[in-house]
Amino acid sequence: MIIAMKPGVLRAEAEEFARKLEKQGVTVDFSEGATQTVLGLVGDTTAIDEEALQANHLVERVIRVQEPYKRANRMFHPNDTALELPGADGGKAKIGGGNFAVIAGPCSVESREQIVSVARAVKNEGASFLRGGAFKPRTSPYSFQGLGDEGLSLLLEAKKETGLPIVTELMEISQIEHFGNVDVIQVGARNMQNFSLLKELGRCGKPILLKRGMASTMTELLMAAEYIMAGGNDRVILCERGVRGFDTFTRNILDLGIVPVLKKKSHLPVIVDPSHATGVAWMVPAMSKAAVACGADGIIVEVHNDPEHALCDGEQSITPPDFAALMVSIRKYIALEGKTI
């Protein structure tokens, strides 16, 4: 951390200020210029509060050089984190560390028939995880809110039928007890900074799929992962799902540039959600291929047997035949990237 003192601050003032900083466990270097003094903080600055420093009347500017995240930081964990769960047909469902995962399924669980048939279809084409929402965050209180616990039960039936591990969204802490048989817990974009929830998930022992918030910075996403990891749960999957933009030709802007940057800064697996990002089914294949090409470790896509009658997000859901075609196509790109699916 570098602190530029205001012009005119006296050496004695700066030294007193430095002594206070050193009580927080860092050492302070002085660079005294003709017009201003610059302090360089050496040591672990993770817990030092930039905003508090910035409020000090002696300080002109504070620049953080070290990243504020530790457990999510590749610097302290050079190797890729790879996740491995029991998968279909006695195999493994893997993500990260050279393994590309396809997570597929409907936006919402609607019926036994629907979820089981979609699960079979996506399994047959090579999906390794089944997604499906039982508890749905909806902008309107008057929209379908998901089947709730019944939806969870239906997901488990689909798992039983296909062997696919289940990914589903949790919306509040009290639901955790119902998620005992869920394989991967999803935190939605709107809850990315629900810190109480993140802390609780840090103690839950299950892999967490953490979606980037609508207007969250890369650092905020990694700090949200850090909340979970600080509680002892290192199995976090990061997910880019589009950020809010000024245009309307897609629902959000799919910010694929974050993928290589996250892979560089962090050891955690990074996946992409082209369905929510674009909001339109016909764009899913192109953006899925692009996700593979820029280094993602997986994709999460919405597949529905009857998008026109879907209770939610039908516009962005692809059909099982479209999904089959998508898989044929992206397998070639995954191979080019040297990854295994």
Added chain:
Amino acid sequence: MIIAMKPGVLRAEAEEFARKLEKQGVTVDFSEGATQTVLGLVGDTTAIDEEALQANHLVERVIRVQEPYKRANRMFHPNDTALELPGADGGKAKIGGGNFAVIAGPCSVESREQIVSVARAVKNEGASFLRGGAFKPRTSPYSFQGLGDEGLSLLLEAKKETGLPIVTELMEISQIEHFGNVDVIQVGARNMQNFSLLKELGRCGKPILLKRGMASTMTELLMAAEYIMAGGNDRVILCERGVRGFDTFTRNILDLGIVPVLKKKSHLPVIVDPSHATGVAWMVPAMSKAAVACGADGIIVEVHNDPEHALCDGEQSITPPDFAALMVSIRKYIALEGKTI
């Protein structure tokens, strides 16, 4: 709601589609053009799902004409909602309906001495509510997270000393039982679409100060209010606190244009938070005056007796003397607007 059918859709197809829509309780008008048919839906379309319609292969575009919110909508509730709580010195603390409210206090409650002294200072200058955080949403898990229940107790002591009703943030459902003596419950920007929390607050019987999310649209803000109101709690205060932008000269962009639009679309009181929006103390007076001038019903400002040693957000906190000067200044603007403080 207007639905433009795709060019080439047959009259019979459109009629069958219309019959399905009419089962949802609306009537459908036909406008048959040379190239396409347009349907006009008449009746209550609040519960009709645009996205589901948009997924239909016959549909080119869906345009909502009616607003999707009802209880928050001024159309169905033409008069301003005004809130009134027991206030200092046996008086009332009012907001909305011609009453301008100043909510002031520190970002975090830090000690008995701090909160009581700030409470006295802001009361003396005319603040009608005391704000202070006991549970703090912080980007980093390593930052100060608030005093928790002890913070709530200290707030109540400050209330006892000054009579000021208390505004403080609730971060998760299980905290509600501790908020029994809190006067106004704040929902932070990061929780604006924590729908489980909103539903619960719809049942809690207390006024809710609902902050706009970092990148939330006006409609999303009103739909979040609608979640609370749909549960039976009509006492919602809307708060503009800055949205995420592309520049860094202020922390966020204070979007004052939303104030007159919210006042036109909704009957709910609208306040402005210049402290979080700008992130710098010296800008608070200018932006507070602007908030009054564009029609806000109140402001919420951070005041700290010792900003340099604040445990959080010191950079944006003004001192009690600055607050006194601010009050002198904005009283004149409030009078020009014909409002009472």
Added chain:
Amino acid sequence: MIIAMKPGVLRAEAEEFARKLEKQGVTVDFSEGATQTVLGLVGDTTAIDEEALQANHLVERVIRVQEPYKRANRMFHPNDTALELPGADGGKAKIGGGNFAVIAGPCSVESREQIVSVARAVKNEGASFLRGGAFKPRTSPYSFQGLGDEGLSLLLEAKKETGLPIVTELMEISQIEHFGNVDVIQVGARNMQNFSLLKELGRCGKPILLKRGMASTMTELLMAAEYIMAGGNDRVILCERGVRGFDTFTRNILDLGIVPVLKKKSHLPVIVDPSHATGVAWMVPAMSKAAVACGADGIIVEVHNDPEHALCDGEQSITPPDFAALMVSIRKYIALEGKTI
């Protein structure tokens, strides 16, 4: 300017790097920490190219402490720049330095009758400048592009009738010769970084009203002003007119927070355009008052005698009676701010 060298860079390497920097006219301070060396550059760093430094393999991060603008910088020009032109009725039209200017008129000049009648109306209510577009930047090549030279002639007739100095937009260098009798040349948002044009305007000897680009940062706006000023023309008026945002309830987000920051960083007058920012006439009064309240030196508003038949931007134009009411209202706010109109 502060340069953090990468961890592991040798002292000798850093010194050689520093010697190269010193050839650019600065002196370099060393701060050698346990993990990295930090260089502090002292002297005029305006012409040092951050991007070039950032490309150097020894450099981790470059932080500019001094602002990159000089002539627009209040640090080197502490007093407000005030502009004074011959005005109506033998008086002066003033802007800045405690003078509040109202610039009013139609989006486009459409006819002699229109421009003269609007000019008279706005003059009678206290506008000090007449605006009107002769050359119009339109998104579509098929939309009305302005009357061109004929529009300029009509503006001059309106000036002759009323004495109001004229503000009108110039779209390309070759038009300058036609602008000999124009009083203030406007540079539109889309041309804010048309650097060839800015350089030319630096040589033209007329005041320039420089509108902020749709997604321009504060620094980019001041650097655009610097282009004009570097050519010898110090009479630049900065104009906030809304930036692009993610919502649609107003056309743009009026970023009033930039007003106090520009006033602090620069000595140039700052005005606000509520008409283009909001895009709707009914919001103009509220946002005009807010502009006054946060410290603007003026507003530029669209007034049209018959908005429904305006050839451009009718939706955001107010009528002469509305303008009269606006003036009554903002005069009180201008007085509160201690400014003269």
Added chain:
Amino acid sequence: MIIAMKPGVLRAEAEEFARKLEKQGVTVDFSEGATQTVLGLVGDTTAIDEEALQANHLVERVIRVQEPYKRANRMFHPNDTALELPGADGGKAKIGGGNFAVIAGPCSVESREQIVSVARAVKNEGASFLRGGAFKPRTSPYSFQGLGDEGLSLLLEAKKETGLPIVTELMEISQIEHFGNVDVIQVGARNMQNFSLLKELGRCGKPILLKRGMASTMTELLMAAEYIMAGGNDRVILCERGVRGFDTFTRNILDLGIVPVLKKKSHLPVIVDPSHATGVAWMVPAMSKAAVACGADGIIVEVHNDPEHALCDGEQSITPPDFAALMVSIRKYIALEGKTI
């Protein structure tokens, strides 16, 4: 175009309004609902001004169904536009229609040696066009502004040496006469809505590489192309180069989602600039592959023989060896897409 009249508008009023619209060459369908009347306009609405309609006191909302662009619209020109220019070694340089083009070279032309050596290097690896800036748009008037006419001469020398057609940026109309031997004229992001320039380029008879503005919508980009095409020049190449976002981990957000949408809406070739979008050299390969994978017809990348001493944009320039590796990599992706390079 669909026009929803305000509730309460009388049939007679709506009919009179419709008669006026029909004078603009369209026919009007009526849909009379219980609460409001909706008009459907049939025919060519390209020249009808939405804003003017929106200002009418009878009108609640105007919805454009047809796109406002015609010449750029795939609906009226179903086949891909492909460009073909004389290329290196007596061959052709092609872009669009199944041909993938790589445009490579330094940000700025700096010296004969530099531009010729880079040109040779990129030609050897398969680039089909040479890029290089002679006139540079720079944020600061104190930064290097390009070599100007001398830069153009050096580019022509590099063309003579290698046969590569040249792509270079034009900043103002008066420069056109110097661009006689330039093969493709680039319009930079900051000039995307410099309408005077676009009109002039519509008459110049050369292919135009049109970069998307920093915060331009897809429609605005296509309307800018329409300005050029309306003048008779159909050879326009669209270029996505990143839009302004709220985060800083890349310079801009590379909005790859626009690529498939532009390909669907328009017949023009679409290329991607990963260098300016990300601002960092190490990300160029990943984002280039992603551009291929989502359907781009080419990329434009910055290559510099000595990025650390580049006079501009060194941080984002890759070296010739990096470029060679990039070409090896993307050829495989281009082949997968079924395109020719």
